[in-house]
Amino acid sequence: MAVARVVHTADRTLTGRQLASxxxxxxxxxFGYRELARAVREALLDGRxxxxxxxxxxxxxxxxxxxxxxxxxxxxxxxxxxxxxxxxRGAGTWTxxxxxxxxxxxxxxxxxxxxxxxxxLAAPQAPDELTAALAxxxxxxxxxxxSQGYHPYGLPVLRAAIAERYxxxxxxxxxxxxxxxxxxxxxxxxxxxxxxxxxxxxxxxNPSYTNALDAMxxxxxxxxxxxxxxxxxxxxxVDAALRQTAPRLAxxxxxxxxxxxxxxxxxxxRELARAxxxxxTWLVADETLADIALDxxxxxxxxxxxxxxxxxxxxxxxxxxxxxxxxxxxxxxRTSSRVVTELARVRITADLSGSVLDQLVAVxxxxxxxxILPRRLEELRxxxxxxxxxxxxxxxxxxxxxxxxxxxxxIDLGRPAASSVAARALRHGVRVEGGARFGVDPGTHExxxxxxxxxxxxxxxxxxxxxxxxxxxxxxxxxxxxxxxxVA
Numbered sequence: 001m002a003v004a005r006v007v008h009t010a011d012r013t014l015t016g017r018q019l020a021s022x023x024x025x026x027x028x029x030x031f032g033y034r035e036l037a038r039a040v041r042e043a044l045l046d047g048r049x050x051x052x053x054x055x056x057x058x059x060x061x062x063x064x065x066x067x068x069x070x071x072x073x074x075x076x077x078x079x080x081x082x083x084x085x086x087x088x089r090g091a092g093t094w095t096x097x098x099x100x101x102x103x104x105x106x107x108x109x110x111x112x113x114x115x116x117x118x119x120x121l122a123a124p125q126a127p128d129e130l131t132a133a134l135a136x137x138x139x140x141x142x143x144x145x146x147s148q149g150y151h152p153y154g155l156p157v158l159r160a161a162i163a164e165r166y167x168x169x170x171x172x173x174x175x176x177x178x179x180x181x182x183x184x185x186x187x188x189x190x191x192x193x194x195x196x197x198x199x200x201x202x203x204x205x206n207p208s209y210t211n212a213l214d215a216m217x218x219x220x221x222x223x224x225x226x227x228x229x230x231x232x233x234x235x236x237x238v239d240a241a242l243r244q245t246a247p248r249l250a251x252x253x254x255x256x257x258x259x260x261x262x263x264x265x266x267x268x269x270r271e272l273a274r275a276x277x278x279x280x281t282w283l284v285a286d287e288t289l290a291d292i293a294l295d296x297x298x299x300x301x302x303x304x305x306x307x308x309x310x311x312x313x314x315x316x317x318x319x320x321x322x323x324x325x326x327x328x329x330x331x332x333x334r335t336s337s338r339v340v341t342e343l344a345r346v347r348i349t350a351d352l353s354g355s356v357l358d359q360l361v362a363v364x365x366x367x368x369x370x371x372i373l374p375r376r377l378e379e380l381r382x383x384x385x386x387x388x389x390x391x392x393x394x395x396x397x398x399x400x401x402x403x404x405x406x407x408x409x410x411i412d413l414g415r416p417a418a419s420s421v422a423a424r425a426l427r428h429g430v431r432v433e434g435g436a437r438f439g440v441d442p443g444t445h446e447x448x449x450x451x452x453x454x455x456x457x458x459x460x461x462x463x464x465x466x467x468x469x470x471x472x473x474x475x476x477x478x479x480x481x482x483x484x485x486x487v488a
Contacts, residue, residue, distance in 0.1 A: 012224070012244055013092075014049070016056040016064035018237060022048045022227065031067050033074030040075065041084050044095055044444065045416055047206040048227040051441040055085065055093045097443045117463055119432045122258065122407040122452035126325040127376065129368045130361075137360035144360075150353040152344045154180020154332070158359045161366045162318075162332050171304040176337040179344055182354050184288045184319035184331035189215050190343050191315055191333060192249070195282050196221050201247035203238070207410075207438035207445055209258045209286065212251055221249075225440035230401065232262040239275045246279045255290040255299050259438050259450040260410045261403020263296065266305050273306030276313055283314045288331075291323040291373055294381050295404040303334070312336065320362055322407065323373060330354065330362040380407065386457035390464035395471060408452045410435075416446035417471075424470035430463055 023039040025031065031039070043049040055061070058072040065072075076093050079085035083098025144155075153159065159175040166173035181187040196202060198220035204213060206225035216223055224245045226238045242250070252272070254264035276283045285302035293299070303314040319331030333343060365372065384402070387409065391398060399412040413421065418434030425432050435448025453460075 012050070012241070013054040014056055016060040018240065019043075019049070019056055019061060020064045021234065021237075022229075031065055031071060031075075033071045033078065036065070036067070036071060036075035037078035037082075037084075040079060040095075041082070044084060044097075045446055046227075046229075046448075047225070047439050047441070047444045048229055049095055050206065050225045050227075051095055051097060051444070053095045054091075055095065057092065097441075115429055116426070117430045117455070117459060117466075119430060119451055119455075119463065121326075122450070122454055123321060123326040124376065124380075124407070124454050126327065127365075127372045129365065129372055130325065133361045133364035133368065136364040137357055140360050140363075141357060144356050149356050151180075151356065151359075152348050152353050153340070154178065154354065155356065155359045155363070158330075158363050158366075161363050162334070165366065165369075166301060166316075166334060169298070169301055169304070171301040171334075173334060174337070177334055177340060179333045179335075179340045179347070180354055180359060181331045181333060181347070182351060183321060183329045184286065184317050185211055185215070186347075186351065187317045187319070187331045187333045188212055188251075188284065188286065190346050191284055191317065192216060192219050192221065194339070194343055194346050195315075196248055200249070201245050203241055203245070203247040203250035203281070204440055205233075205252060205257065206440040207259055207435065207448075208251070208440065209253060210433075210437045212286065213438075213440060216251070223440050228257055228260050228262060232260075233264055233268055233272075235268050235271050238272055242275050242279045242281060247281050249282045249284055250276055251284045251286065252302070253286045253289070254302050255287055256292055256403060256406030258289060258406065259408050259435075259448075261401070261406045261408060263299060263404055266300070269302055269305035270307060273302075273314065281313070285314055285316050287316055287318045288322050289406050290318065291369075292377065292380065292407060293405045294377055294384070301334075315339065320365060323369065323376065324365050328358055328361060328365070330358055380453060383453040383455065383457055383460070384409075387451065387453040387460045387463075390460040391451075391467075394464035394468040407454050408450050411449040411451055413447045413449065413471075418446050418449055421449065421467070421470050425467055428466040428470050430466045430470070432467070 022043045024042060026035040040049065055076070058069050058076065062069040062072045076085060080087060084096060085093050086096050087093045156175065158180055159178040162178045163173040163175045181190065192215055196219055200221055201224055202216050202221040203224045203226060204216065205228045207228065213223070224241055224247055226241050227234065254269060256263055273283060283302070287301065290299060301316060303316055306314055316334040317331065318334070320328055333340065388402065397414055399414065400409045419436060422432050422434045433450050435445030435450065436443060438450060439445040
């Protein structure tokens, strides 16, 4: 399967203060030239600093870091010698990756995994209530069988149910503000198609949901990455990226971010909404994980947090895939009624309508969601505990932050060996995704693995054992893992 060419902006410059805020200082507290080169390299591989980004001038960075200009010159020389930077006369120094360090296209998805434990799919099994929901839908279906069955906007009863849930969560919503789609992925694809054009800039978090990034690349949008680090979002960096590039769209996962698990604070949401309004940027908020609040109250919808007129430029995307079941392909877009109408016109060129039966099942599940969710969340807490306990026992050198919600751990291996470990893990019967699959720039996040905790608790002890066996002897370098490329 061919991978679409990655398109980025190439005219962004980091200021000295911005770069300094992204670097991990040495233990002794003061940068030497080798320590500075190491810190820049690690920030690049971790996705905090993007590829093809102009580094600050030597004198400026030296002033901010309180080091000599010779120190910065030596660090930049080391970065160039090792392939992590290149210079153009009169244009400055730009970040890069050494030749051969971008992963090659991955293999085809294998539907029959056999005895392999699949950790690439961060999605739960169906709830027990599915059977009753199917029976309810079957009882309702005859009411619709006399029609032609096409509902491009979605069944009115389902649009009303989704709107009612938004209203109950703090965002007053009318049914005509809802477009029902075939899953959240179609919802995002429709939004990108309507609001973006080839060559337009789109701001995206780095790392981010890989299928969303692929959708952007497939539409030849120019991706401007902003880092999501151990501490979450840096509002100043996002604001600077918005002002420097004025992107047409910004794609955010504010609720239990995939893959890091971070939850964006309410004040940051308001600040980003205000900044996007100034630049005329549409904010696309992926809220598919909003219900998966394990240790904190469920967050308000992003548009509600934005408040006032700033919420008018927010397009919300959601689905039942995480709260209920991925096999039920029902998602939605929540936006203005005018944009919903335009999205429906785009939708009918590829997909006239969703399944009436699936939508009736979705209505029944939404009616039971207050019963489904508490049990689902408790189940995920137990599975998260089982995974962290097993990993701590078998791979104690790995590090992670337990997320307050969502379905994944974002593991720090401590060395750039994720592709090697993933390839070896597959031979040990575990399919796991390396961090590079979630990076805007190929070859970054090579020291990360994403491991979901959506499987039964008894799976994670053998998983940790196999990962420990895969880790043994794995080189700290980039390889071609030839892994399946289908992720959820």
